[in-house]
Amino acid sequence: MRKDYTLEKRKYVIGGFITLIVIIYVIRLFGLQVGDVKYKESADSNAFLRRVIYPARGLVYDRKDRLVVFNKPAYDVMIIPKDVVEFDTAMLCESLGITRQQLAERWADMKDTHKNPGYSAYTPQKLISHLSQEDYGKLQEKLYLLPGFFIQKRTVREYAYDCASNVLGNIREVSADDIEKDRYYRRGDYTGDLGIEKSYEKALRGQKGVEILMKDAYGRIKGKYENGIHDEAPVSGHNLKLSLDIELQKYGEELMRNKIGAIVAIEPETGEILALVTSPNYEPSLLVGRERGKNYAELVKDPYKPLYDRSIQGAYPPGSTFKPTQGLIFLQEGVVTTSTMYPCYHGYVNGLRVGCHGHASPIALKPALQTSCNAYFCWGFKNMIDRRGTKPGDQFTKWKNYMVEMGYGYKLGVDLPSESRGFIPNTDFYSKSFRGANWTANSIISVAIGQGEVLATPLQIANLGATIANRGWFRTPHVVKEIADSAIDSKYNVKHQPHIKRQYYEDVAEGMRMAVLGGTCRLANIPGLDVCGKTGTAQNPHGRDHSAFMGFAPYNNPKIAIAVYVENAGFGATFGVPIGSLMIEKYLKGEIDPSRKYIEERMLNSNTIIGSGVKKH
Amino acid sequence: MVSKNTDAGVSVFKAIDWVTIVIYLVLVSFGAVSIYAASYDFDNASIFDFNESSGKQVVWIGLSIVIGFMIMLTDYRIYKTYAYPIYIVVLFVLLVTIFIAPNINGSHSWLKLGPVSLQPAEFGKFATSLALAKLFDSYNFTLNAKISNYFRALIIIFLPIILILLQSETGSALVYLSFIFVLYREGMSGLVLFSVLCAVTFFVVAVKFAEPLVLGIPAGEFTVFLLIMLTFALMLLFYCRDIIIARNVIYGFAGSGVIVAALELCGVQVNGYAYFISILLLGAAYTAIAMFRHRITKFLITIGFAITSVLFLFSVNYVFNNVLQPHQQMRIKVALGIEENLRGAGYNVNQSKIAIGSGGVTGKGFLNGTQTKLKYVPEQHTDFIFCTIGEEEGFIGSTLVLALFLGLILRLIHIAERQRTAFERVYAYCVVSILIFHLGINVGMVIGLCPVIGIPLPFFSYGGSSLWGFTILLFILLRLDAARKERMD
Structure with missing residues (x-):
C-alpha cells in the first residue's frame, strides 16, 4: 500500500498536542510546587499536631525559704473536632465523671463562637479542663477508642499556707485582650491575675515547649515527626523568693479576722515587705481549678470586697499618723525648733476650733507627738503657710513637695498591680476649690492633722515608719526579694532621701518613742523592744473613726516598721496599737510574752464589723 | 542474517526497540518504588514484603516482563491473523463480566479467578487496537473512500465502550474515545478535531463563567x-x-x-x-x-x-x-474551580494538590512524604500515585516522570511512522492515543486541571490488570516493529 505523505505530517499535530499538554502540566506543577507556599502550610496543618508542652510555673518561697506556692498536675481534655468520629458517649461521661447533659452543654459551649471565638474544627479545642489525676487515669485507658481526643497536661497552683492571697494572686486563662497584647500567648494558655502572679508573670511563666506529632487523615496520632528533632523542650519558670515572712503574714491575717483594714510591715533597711495584710481576704485555693469562675464571681459580689487589697489600694485619711511628717517639715523649714511651744486650750482656737484632749499647755514638738496634740500641728501649719512675706500658695507648694518626697501622693512603686496613689492636694487644687478666692492656712487647717483632703495608703504610712526608722531615707517597698537566676529590678535598691536633715528625724523618732513610753501608744511598750509609735484616729464619712497605728522597733537599729489601719474601729489606741505591737513582738521575738497574751486574745476575738456602722454596699 | 527463520528468537532481540524497553523499565521500577512509598506506614515500617501492595506490584512487574518476553517470542503474524477472533473473545468476556462480576462500589468490572482479580476492560484496549488495525489493513481500505468505512471503524470502537459503560466503569470507557487521534491520522478531517477542541472550550467557558x-x-x-x-x-x-x-x-x-x-x-x-x-x-x-x-x-x-x-x-x-x-x-465544577467542596468531591483533588504542592522543588525525600503516608490522599497507590512522586520527589521528580512519558509517546509516534503497512501503523497510533489519554487525564485530575475520572497512570498505578494490559499493548507493538526489521534483513 502506498504511503500517504500528506497524512504523515499529522504526526506533528498529535506529537505537538501531547507536548503541549505536558508543558501545561509542568507549568501547573511549577505553580503548585514552587510558586505557592500555601500548600506547604496546608500540608503541615494536615499532618502535624503541634502539641504545646506547658512549662512548670516558678515556685514561690518566703524570706525564710518556706515553700509557699507550688504546682500540681492537672489534665485538660482536648479535641480536634474534625477528627472526632462517633463515639460512645456513655463511656466518655463515665470516665469523666459527668452527666450526659453536662457533656452536651460543654460541647455546645465549645462550639459557640460567642463564648469561644477561637473555635475551629481544625485546631485543638478544650472540651473539659482540670481533670483530676484519677479521672485522667480512667480516660487514658479509653483514649484509643476516641479518635480526635487527646489530653493536654498542665499544672495548677497549690498553696502551702492559707493566706497572702492578695500578694500571691492566682492564675487564669488568657483573654482575647492578653493575646492581643503579647503574642507569646495562645488561646487556652494561663496567665497571672492579681498579685505577684501578675506582676512577675514573665519570670514565673517560663517558656512553652512544643512537640510535633503526626496525625493521619483519621486523626490518629502516628508518633513524633522525625523522631522529635523539631520539638522544643519547655523551660521552667523562675522561682521567686518573697520578702514576706509567711508566718508573720498568717499571724497578721488572724489578728485582722472580723475586721476591715490592713497591716503593712516593712524591713526599713531594705524596703522589703514583711507582711502585707488586707482584711477581709479569701483563701487562695478558691481561685484554682474548675470552680474558679464561680468563686471569682462570688468574691466580686461580696460587699466587703475581699478582692480589694486595702493595704495598697485603700486610700484613707492618715489621721494623726501624719503628724510626724508635719513636725519634720516645720523643723526643716525653720518654722519651729524643738523648743518652740504652742498653746493648746483643749484644741486649736484661732477663729475656728480643732479639738484636742487633756495635756499640759503650752507644748513643744516631742511632747506634742507623745500626746498627739492637734493644736501644736495646726499652729505649726498656720505659721508655715501664712508666713509673713510669702504667699500661702507658694508655701503650700513647698509643703506638698516635702510630702511627695516622703512617698505620699504618688504610687510608691511596689511590685504589685493596682497600687493606689493616695492623695496630696497641690496649690492648684485649692485655688480651684476656693474658686480663686484668697485662702489661708485656716481654710485648710485639717490637712495638718491628716484629715481633710489628704489620703494615704497603709503602705505609704508604713513607708513613713521605715523612713523615720532609717532617720531620713527609704527604699521602695517590695514583696519579692530574689528571682532565681536573675536580679530584681534595680529600682528597689535606690535610697530615696527627702530633703530633711537627719537630726530632725532623730527628734521625731524620740517623740514617737515617748508616745510609747508615756503617751498614746503605751500598750506597745514591750520590755526590751524599744518600740516607737504614733497612733491615728481618723474621722471619716462612713461611720466610727478609723483606728490607725504607725511605728517601728527597736528605737536604735530598727528591724521592722509597721502601719496598721482598722476601719471604723475607734481610737488608734484601741486596735491600731495592740495589733501593731503584737506584730512587732511576733516578728522580733517569735512569740507573744505571756503577760501580753490577753491583748492577743482580745484582738483575735474582737469583731469590728458588727455594729461598726459600715453600710453594706 | 543468515538463519533468520531458524533462529527467530535471537534476531527479534537484535531488532527490538531498546529505547522503548529502557523507558518502560524505568517507568515500572519508578512505579514500584512509588507504590512502596505510598503504602509505607510510619508506625509499621516494614521491610519489603510480598503481602504489601509494593511487594505484590513487584510480582506483577516480574510477570509482566515474562509476558513481554513471551510476546517477543511469538510469531508476529498471529496478531494480524487472529485480530478479529481476539477482539470477539474479549468482547464476549466483557459481556459476561457485566453479569457475573461482583458489585464493587457500584461497578461490575472485576472478575475473580481464584486468588487473582482481573479487570477485562484493561485487556479490551489491545484487542480493540488490533481489530481497528486489522480493519485499516483491509485491501484498498481508506477511511475517506466511503462513509461506511467510518461506520465500520466506529462500530469497532463503540462496542467495547457500550459494554464497559454497562459495567459502570465510565472512566475506562472514555479511554476508547482517544481513538479519534487514530482516525485523524488515517485521514479524518482535521475539522472534527477542531470541533472537539471548540466544543470543550465552549463548554468550559460557558459552565465556568455563569x-x-x-x-x-x-x-x-x-x-x-x-x-x-x-x-x-x-x-x-x-x-x-x-x-x-x-x-x-x-x-x-x-x-x-x-x-x-x-x-x-x-x-x-x-x-x-x-x-x-x-x-x-x-x-x-x-x-x-x-x-x-x-x-x-x-x-x-x-x-x-x-x-x-x-x-x-x-x-x-x-x-x-x-x-x-x-x-x-x-x-x-471542582475541576473548573467553581466549587471547592472540600468535604466531598473536592476532597481528593484538594488533598492531592496539597500533597504535590508541599513537595517543593526537590521534594521531601523518599519515604518522607507526610500527606501520602498519613493517608490524606485517597487512592494514593492507584489512581493518585502521581501525588507520591510530587510530594517526595518534588518538581524535579514529577517533571522527570512527565518527560519520560512524553519521550515514550514521541518515540512510539516515531515507531508508528516507520512502519510500512497500515496494520502496524494503526496499531501503533492506537497505543499512542491510549497513552495520551491516560497520561493527560490521570495527571490532569491529580493536579486539579481535569475532572476526576478514575483511570490509572500507565506503568505506575498499583494493579496487575492495568500493568499487564499496558505491557501487552506495548509489547505487541514492539513485536510488530521488530518484525519490520526482520523482514528488512
Whole structure:
C-alpha cells in the first residue's frame, strides 16, 4: 500500500498536542510546587499536631525559704473536632465523671463562637479542663477508642499556707485582650491575675515547649515527626523568693479576722515587705481549678470586697499618723525648733476650733507627738503657710513637695498591680476649690492633722515608719526579694532621701518613742523592744473613726516598721496599737510574752464589723 | 542474517526497540518504588514484603516482563491473523463480566479467578487496537473512500465502550474515545478535531463563567458568542481563503459591536441573545449570498459550524444539568474551580494538590512524604500515585516522570511512522492515543486541571490488570516493529 505523505505530517499535530499538554502540566506543577507556599502550610496543618508542652510555673518561697506556692498536675481534655468520629458517649461521661447533659452543654459551649471565638474544627479545642489525676487515669485507658481526643497536661497552683492571697494572686486563662497584647500567648494558655502572679508573670511563666506529632487523615496520632528533632523542650519558670515572712503574714491575717483594714510591715533597711495584710481576704485555693469562675464571681459580689487589697489600694485619711511628717517639715523649714511651744486650750482656737484632749499647755514638738496634740500641728501649719512675706500658695507648694518626697501622693512603686496613689492636694487644687478666692492656712487647717483632703495608703504610712526608722531615707517597698537566676529590678535598691536633715528625724523618732513610753501608744511598750509609735484616729464619712497605728522597733537599729489601719474601729489606741505591737513582738521575738497574751486574745476575738456602722454596699 | 527463520528468537532481540524497553523499565521500577512509598506506614515500617501492595506490584512487574518476553517470542503474524477472533473473545468476556462480576462500589468490572482479580476492560484496549488495525489493513481500505468505512471503524470502537459503560466503569470507557487521534491520522478531517477542541472550550467557558451578566446574558455565554464570531471569520479567511468576504464580515461584526457599545453607553438595554443571533444570521446570510462564485462546500461547512456552535452553546446547560449525574457535575465544577467542596468531591483533588504542592522543588525525600503516608490522599497507590512522586520527589521528580512519558509517546509516534503497512501503523497510533489519554487525564485530575475520572497512570498505578494490559499493548507493538526489521534483513 502506498504511503500517504500528506497524512504523515499529522504526526506533528498529535506529537505537538501531547507536548503541549505536558508543558501545561509542568507549568501547573511549577505553580503548585514552587510558586505557592500555601500548600506547604496546608500540608503541615494536615499532618502535624503541634502539641504545646506547658512549662512548670516558678515556685514561690518566703524570706525564710518556706515553700509557699507550688504546682500540681492537672489534665485538660482536648479535641480536634474534625477528627472526632462517633463515639460512645456513655463511656466518655463515665470516665469523666459527668452527666450526659453536662457533656452536651460543654460541647455546645465549645462550639459557640460567642463564648469561644477561637473555635475551629481544625485546631485543638478544650472540651473539659482540670481533670483530676484519677479521672485522667480512667480516660487514658479509653483514649484509643476516641479518635480526635487527646489530653493536654498542665499544672495548677497549690498553696502551702492559707493566706497572702492578695500578694500571691492566682492564675487564669488568657483573654482575647492578653493575646492581643503579647503574642507569646495562645488561646487556652494561663496567665497571672492579681498579685505577684501578675506582676512577675514573665519570670514565673517560663517558656512553652512544643512537640510535633503526626496525625493521619483519621486523626490518629502516628508518633513524633522525625523522631522529635523539631520539638522544643519547655523551660521552667523562675522561682521567686518573697520578702514576706509567711508566718508573720498568717499571724497578721488572724489578728485582722472580723475586721476591715490592713497591716503593712516593712524591713526599713531594705524596703522589703514583711507582711502585707488586707482584711477581709479569701483563701487562695478558691481561685484554682474548675470552680474558679464561680468563686471569682462570688468574691466580686461580696460587699466587703475581699478582692480589694486595702493595704495598697485603700486610700484613707492618715489621721494623726501624719503628724510626724508635719513636725519634720516645720523643723526643716525653720518654722519651729524643738523648743518652740504652742498653746493648746483643749484644741486649736484661732477663729475656728480643732479639738484636742487633756495635756499640759503650752507644748513643744516631742511632747506634742507623745500626746498627739492637734493644736501644736495646726499652729505649726498656720505659721508655715501664712508666713509673713510669702504667699500661702507658694508655701503650700513647698509643703506638698516635702510630702511627695516622703512617698505620699504618688504610687510608691511596689511590685504589685493596682497600687493606689493616695492623695496630696497641690496649690492648684485649692485655688480651684476656693474658686480663686484668697485662702489661708485656716481654710485648710485639717490637712495638718491628716484629715481633710489628704489620703494615704497603709503602705505609704508604713513607708513613713521605715523612713523615720532609717532617720531620713527609704527604699521602695517590695514583696519579692530574689528571682532565681536573675536580679530584681534595680529600682528597689535606690535610697530615696527627702530633703530633711537627719537630726530632725532623730527628734521625731524620740517623740514617737515617748508616745510609747508615756503617751498614746503605751500598750506597745514591750520590755526590751524599744518600740516607737504614733497612733491615728481618723474621722471619716462612713461611720466610727478609723483606728490607725504607725511605728517601728527597736528605737536604735530598727528591724521592722509597721502601719496598721482598722476601719471604723475607734481610737488608734484601741486596735491600731495592740495589733501593731503584737506584730512587732511576733516578728522580733517569735512569740507573744505571756503577760501580753490577753491583748492577743482580745484582738483575735474582737469583731469590728458588727455594729461598726459600715453600710453594706 | 543468515538463519533468520531458524533462529527467530535471537534476531527479534537484535531488532527490538531498546529505547522503548529502557523507558518502560524505568517507568515500572519508578512505579514500584512509588507504590512502596505510598503504602509505607510510619508506625509499621516494614521491610519489603510480598503481602504489601509494593511487594505484590513487584510480582506483577516480574510477570509482566515474562509476558513481554513471551510476546517477543511469538510469531508476529498471529496478531494480524487472529485480530478479529481476539477482539470477539474479549468482547464476549466483557459481556459476561457485566453479569457475573461482583458489585464493587457500584461497578461490575472485576472478575475473580481464584486468588487473582482481573479487570477485562484493561485487556479490551489491545484487542480493540488490533481489530481497528486489522480493519485499516483491509485491501484498498481508506477511511475517506466511503462513509461506511467510518461506520465500520466506529462500530469497532463503540462496542467495547457500550459494554464497559454497562459495567459502570465510565472512566475506562472514555479511554476508547482517544481513538479519534487514530482516525485523524488515517485521514479524518482535521475539522472534527477542531470541533472537539471548540466544543470543550465552549463548554468550559460557558459552565465556568455563569456570572456576571453581560448584555443580560452570562459572561461565559457572551464570550462563547464572541469566540463563535471569531472562528466564523477565521474560517472564512483561512479555510475558505476568501479575503474579501472575510474582511466584510469582520467589518460588519466590529461595526455592530461599536453600535451595541454605544447604545449601552446611552442607557439602551440590548439583549445579548437577540444581538448575537441576529448578527450571526446576518453574517451567515451575507456569506451564503456572496459565496455563489466559489466552491460552496467549504462555505456551507463554515456556516454550518457557526450554527452548530450556537446550538451547542444552547444545549450546554441542558446537558450539564440534565444528562450528567450529580457527582459528575460536581467533579466538573471542582475541576473548573467553581466549587471547592472540600468535604466531598473536592476532597481528593484538594488533598492531592496539597500533597504535590508541599513537595517543593526537590521534594521531601523518599519515604518522607507526610500527606501520602498519613493517608490524606485517597487512592494514593492507584489512581493518585502521581501525588507520591510530587510530594517526595518534588518538581524535579514529577517533571522527570512527565518527560519520560512524553519521550515514550514521541518515540512510539516515531515507531508508528516507520512502519510500512497500515496494520502496524494503526496499531501503533492506537497505543499512542491510549497513552495520551491516560497520561493527560490521570495527571490532569491529580493536579486539579481535569475532572476526576478514575483511570490509572500507565506503568505506575498499583494493579496487575492495568500493568499487564499496558505491557501487552506495548509489547505487541514492539513485536510488530521488530518484525519490520526482520523482514528488512
